[in-house]
Amino acid sequence: xxxxxxxxxxxxxxxxxxxxxxxxxxxxxxxxxxxxxxxxxxxxxxxxxxxxxxxxxxxxxxxxxxxxxxxxxxxxxxxxxxxxxxxxxxxxxxxxxxxxxxxxxxxxxxxxxxxxxxxxxxxxxxxxxxxxxxxxxxxxxxxxxxxxxxxxxxxxxxxxxxxxxxxxxxxxxxxxxxxxxxxxxxxxxxxxxxxxxxxxxxxxxxxxxxxxxxxxxxxxxxxxxxxxxxxxxxxxxxxxxxxxxxxxxxxxxxxxxxxxxxxxxxxxxxxxxxxxxxxxxxxxxxxxxxxxxxxxxxxxxxxxxxxxxxxxxxxxxxxxxxxxxxxxxxxxxxxxxxxxxxxxxxxxxxxxxxxxxxxxxxxxxxxxxxxxxxxxxxxxxxxxxxxxxxxxxxxxxxxxxxxxxxxxxxxxxxxxxxxxxxxxxxxxxxxxxxxxxxxxxxxxxxxxxxxxxxxxxxxxxxxxxxxxxxxxxxxxxxxxxxxxxxxxxxxxxxxxxxxxxxx
Amino acid sequence: xxxxxxxxxxxxxxxxxxxxxxxxxxxxxxxxxxxxxxxxxxxxxxxxxxxxxxxxxxxxxxxxxxxxxxxxxxxxxxxxxxxxxxxxxxxxxxxxxxxxxxxxxxxxxxxxxxxxxxxxxxxxxxxxxxxxxxxxxxxxxxxxxxxxxxxxxxxxxxxxxxxxxxxxxxxxxxxxxxxxxxxxxxxxxxxxxxxxxxxxxxxxxxxxxxxxxxxxxxxxxxxxxxxxxxxxxxxxxxxxxxxxxxxxxxxxxxxxxxxxxxxxxxxxxxxxxxxxxxxxxxxxxxxxxxxxxxxxxxxxxxxxxxxxxxxxxxxxxxxxxxxxxxxxxxxxxxxxxxxxxxxxxxxxxxxxxxxxxxxxxxxxxxxxxxxxxxxxxxxxxxxxxxxxxxxxxxxxxxxxxxxxxxxxxxxxxxxxxxxxxxxxxxx
Numbered sequence: 001x002x003x004x005x006x007x008x009x010x011x012x013x014x015x016x017x018x019x020x021x022x023x024x025x026x027x028x029x030x031x032x033x034x035x036x037x038x039x040x041x042x043x044x045x046x047x048x049x050x051x052x053x054x055x056x057x058x059x060x061x062x063x064x065x066x067x068x069x070x071x072x073x074x075x076x077x078x079x080x081x082x083x084x085x086x087x088x089x090x091x092x093x094x095x096x097x098x099x100x101x102x103x104x105x106x107x108x109x110x111x112x113x114x115x116x117x118x119x120x121x122x123x124x125x126x127x128x129x130x131x132x133x134x135x136x137x138x139x140x141x142x143x144x145x146x147x148x149x150x151x152x153x154x155x156x157x158x159x160x161x162x163x164x165x166x167x168x169x170x171x172x173x174x175x176x177x178x179x180x181x182x183x184x185x186x187x188x189x190x191x192x193x194x195x196x197x198x199x200x201x202x203x204x205x206x207x208x209x210x211x212x213x214x215x216x217x218x219x220x221x222x223x224x225x226x227x228x229x230x231x232x233x234x235x236x237x238x239x240x241x242x243x244x245x246x247x248x249x250x251x252x253x254x255x256x257x258x259x260x261x262x263x264x265x266x267x268x269x270x271x272x273x274x275x276x277x278x279x280x281x282x283x284x285x286x287x288x289x290x291x292x293x294x295x296x297x298x299x300x301x302x303x304x305x306x307x308x309x310x311x312x313x314x315x316x317x318x319x320x321x322x323x324x325x326x327x328x329x330x331x332x333x334x335x336x337x338x339x340x341x342x343x344x345x346x347x348x349x350x351x352x353x354x355x356x357x358x359x360x361x362x363x364x365x366x367x368x369x370x371x372x373x374x375x376x377x378x379x380x381x382x383x384x385x386x387x388x389x390x391x392x393x394x395x396x397x398x399x400x401x402x403x404x405x406x407x408x409x410x411x412x413x414x415x416x417x418x419x420x421x422x423x424x425x426x427x428x429x430x431x432x433x434x435x436x437x438x439x440x441x442x443x444x445x446x447x448x449x450x451x452x453x454x455x456x457x458x459x460x461x462x463x464x465x466x467x468x469x470x471x472x473x474x475x476x477x478x479x480x481x482x483x484x485x486x487x488x489x490x491x492x493x494x495x496x497x498x499x500x501x502x503x
Numbered sequence: 504x505x506x507x508x509x510x511x512x513x514x515x516x517x518x519x520x521x522x523x524x525x526x527x528x529x530x531x532x533x534x535x536x537x538x539x540x541x542x543x544x545x546x547x548x549x550x551x552x553x554x555x556x557x558x559x560x561x562x563x564x565x566x567x568x569x570x571x572x573x574x575x576x577x578x579x580x581x582x583x584x585x586x587x588x589x590x591x592x593x594x595x596x597x598x599x600x601x602x603x604x605x606x607x608x609x610x611x612x613x614x615x616x617x618x619x620x621x622x623x624x625x626x627x628x629x630x631x632x633x634x635x636x637x638x639x640x641x642x643x644x645x646x647x648x649x650x651x652x653x654x655x656x657x658x659x660x661x662x663x664x665x666x667x668x669x670x671x672x673x674x675x676x677x678x679x680x681x682x683x684x685x686x687x688x689x690x691x692x693x694x695x696x697x698x699x700x701x702x703x704x705x706x707x708x709x710x711x712x713x714x715x716x717x718x719x720x721x722x723x724x725x726x727x728x729x730x731x732x733x734x735x736x737x738x739x740x741x742x743x744x745x746x747x748x749x750x751x752x753x754x755x756x757x758x759x760x761x762x763x764x765x766x767x768x769x770x771x772x773x774x775x776x777x778x779x780x781x782x783x784x785x786x787x788x789x790x791x792x793x794x795x796x797x798x799x800x801x802x803x804x805x806x807x808x809x810x811x812x813x814x815x816x817x818x819x820x821x822x823x824x825x826x827x828x829x830x831x832x833x834x835x836x837x838x839x840x841x842x843x844x845x846x847x848x849x850x851x852x853x854x855x856x857x858x859x860x861x862x863x864x865x866x867x868x869x870x871x872x873x874x875x876x877x878x879x880x881x882x883x884x885x886x887x888x889x890x891x892x893x894x895x896x897x898x899x900x901x902x903x904x905x906x907x908x909x910x911x912x913x914x915x916x917x918x919x920x921x922x923x924x925x926x927x928x929x930x
Contacts, residue, residue, distance in 0.1 A: 472829060
């Protein structure tokens with residue numbers, strides 16, 4: 001076999017003076033980096049810098065560094081582009097990758113700053129005062145109408161309630177990640193955490209394993225173009241149903257779960273043969289237009305006794321008009337997935353070059369729905385990528401009701417963002433179905449870490465609200481007056497509806 | 504002798520008074536102010552306020568309102584004070600009374616031309632005023648008792664209320680230098696730049712008798728002193744005085760914009776006025792529930808309510824969440840049927856209430872109650888978000904069923920910003 005022109009990305013260094021020769025690195029590495037011959041011998045080419053071995057080495061003797069080979073500088077042809085050409089010349093294939101867009105696009109969140117109260121209105125201390133994050137996901141009536149209760153009081157008139165909404169204790173939910181792309185233990189961790197947090201996890205397009213049926217009140221069940229695992233019982237095993245049209249990491253294309261990941265349980269849950277590739281088509285073949293979407297939304301509503309039905313789309317150029325159509329088609333929430341959103345597997349070229357930032361998508365969709373007087377008819381869920389409680393607060397100020405976190409949730413479970421999800425060999429036991437790897441995630445441990453993360457962000461959001469002098473998250477939602485931009489051009493500011501700092 | 508000697512020396516203000524010859528034939532030189540000049544930006548400020556209502560409908564002197572504000576003098580900075588009185592024109596109970604602020608005679612002539620086209624004017628007279636130290640550069644102040652011209656009314660096929668608001672809109676937006684300070688029946692607003700006791704004294708309020716009075720003292724941090732910009736805000740017989748700084752202004756205004764209101768003044772009061780209009784008039788919510796939507800109970804309290812009430816409050820909060828006024832405020836809404844006072848949801852601004860027989864009184868400070876009422880039966884601090892509602896026996900409640908204005912028409916009438924409203928007739 002001719003040699004590859006591609007040099008290893010990382011160098012694995014073992015300090016053999018300290019090494020116990022225990023072989024734990026060999027056992028821990030899912031990528032097969034290590035051979036053991038009296039001592040562990042690393043093959044740099046296989047390393048993805050996931051730090052599983054580093055974390056578990058009892059002697060702390062493993063160091064992973066970038067392979068700092070000099071290439072002649074060329075600002076036009078980056079090392080990554082050169083490597084890609086060599087790789088494609090070797091394989092003739094589409095380059096696959098995992099996780100979100102890693103190109104150095106500007107982060108709009110990082111150019112937005114929040115307000116705080118001084119003198120003319122007081123800030124509120126979240127440690128001493130109530131600070132409310134509760135959020136209702138779903139369609140709200142235009143107005144509340146009441147009737148006399150015959151006793152001097154009032155009661156809700158028929159049809160103006162929000163009982164069909166899903167109550168969230170904090171405006172954070174977990175992003176869809178399918179069973180198959182992630183392990184059952186990851187799904188268990190997410191479901192247990194969602195239940196403890198009073199929020200929702202999302203099945204993704206791979207169905208819901210029977211073990212998770214008890215968590216139905218904290219689950220969004222997804223219906224994607226492959227319809228994997230979709231049956232009437234599945235639809236009724238969730239608090240809400242989501243039609244997945246697109247994903248921020250791969251707008252306009254379908255999914256491909258390789259047959260190696262389809263073991264017996266995945267096969268049963270997805271309702272497809274064991275070992276066969278699970279290929280979701282690019283479009284839904286029963287949705288070629290907006291009126292088709294309406295039919296599917298109402299079919300699902302009929303099948304579920306009118307549970308909330310959301311529609312997930314990738315943020316693309318015309319997102320405002322699309323979202324408006326989705327709301328008019330009867331969706332109870334619109335899920336906007338920005339172009340930095342994660343994925344279990346996507347063509348790199350699609351992931352890195354298609355779609356628009358979620359910040360822009362939230363701003364234009366929220367404004368369009370307001371312009372059309374239908375903002376109350378659907379909630380906006382924003383994702384891709386929400387990296388901290390600051391992003392969360394800014395997304396809400398721009399107009400999102402709720403954010404969804406996927407990459408951050410996986411990181412809570414150990415993910416180091418090595419971008420190898422598509423390989424099925426995740427050393428952290430997350431995006432794999434190999435039993436020796438999946439058992440690395442104890443659902444109880446995972447649920448606790450996820451719960452901690454969401455609690456931490458919620459507390460930080462409360463601190464931000466307190467500084468802003470409001471004590472309920474609905475008073476920040478869409479309140480762009482509380483945001484200012486630094487270093488964004490005027491047109492972007494206008495699109496965001498945010499003034500530059502100083503105005 | 505007047506009892507209204509200033510308690511403190513006048514505070515320095517940002518105003519630079521300049522002489523305007525308002526009675527010069529053909530109008531004063533220079534630019535005439537437009538109400539829209541008020542603020543292209545958000546105005547911050549604090550304030551003092553009061554409201555008093557005799558639920559029996561008995562009349563009391565405006566002196567009560569002045570005294571209540573005088574003891575709260577240091578809540579303002581002399582950049583705005585004002586009052587509204589109800590039941591003050593028993594001689595003209597069925598006439599709409601327009602209190603006008605006019606920059607000069609030309610503005611007056613133009614405004615009167617509009618009146619002549621739309622109304623039968625039964626009395627036009629200068630507002631009675633007296634010179635008061637500290638009050639300067641007052642516009643021409645006139646009042647007109649008028650009724651819609653029956654022919655015009657028939658032509659336009661509007662209700663009387665719609666017709667009147669339409670004319671308010673027309674004057675505020677198209678007649679430079681003319682501003683309608685109030686336009687209701689049997690009520691009037693008296694406001695201007697100065698401390699409220701000076702303003703009250705200037706307008707001879709002690710000679711008026713009303714069943715309900717509201718008063719306001721303003722402490723804006725940055726706004727030019729402009730007579731029209733003082734509180735109360737009015738439309739028809741509604742008046743609003745407000746002390747607060749609404750931290751949720753950004754979303755409140757965007758919420759209202761989705762219903763067609765245009766928030767152009769940058770003031771919290773404007774937002775509060777539109778929210779009341781939306782909830783009371785357009786969505787027909789009872790006042791108690793509108794107050795619960797504006798200053799929502801905490802979820803932890805809602806969760807403990809009986810099932811039926813819980814469902815109602817949950818919906819109210821989920822639906823009107825973007826309209827919830829978050830941040831410090833105390834607000835008094837006056838109308839011909841009484842008044843409503845409301846505090847924010849965690850009581851970040853003061854509001855004290857008292858009852859003495861049939862008299863209900865609210866103010867920013869208890870001192871106002873002690874000044875006006877000799878032996879209150881009860882003085883209490885209303886709980887956060889608990890409205891204090893005073894209703895004059897037998898009076899009509901404030902929710903005009905024959906008002907059919909669109910949101911942009913209301914905005915246009917309140918602000919005088921012509922761009923806010925496409926339907927205003929310019930003739």
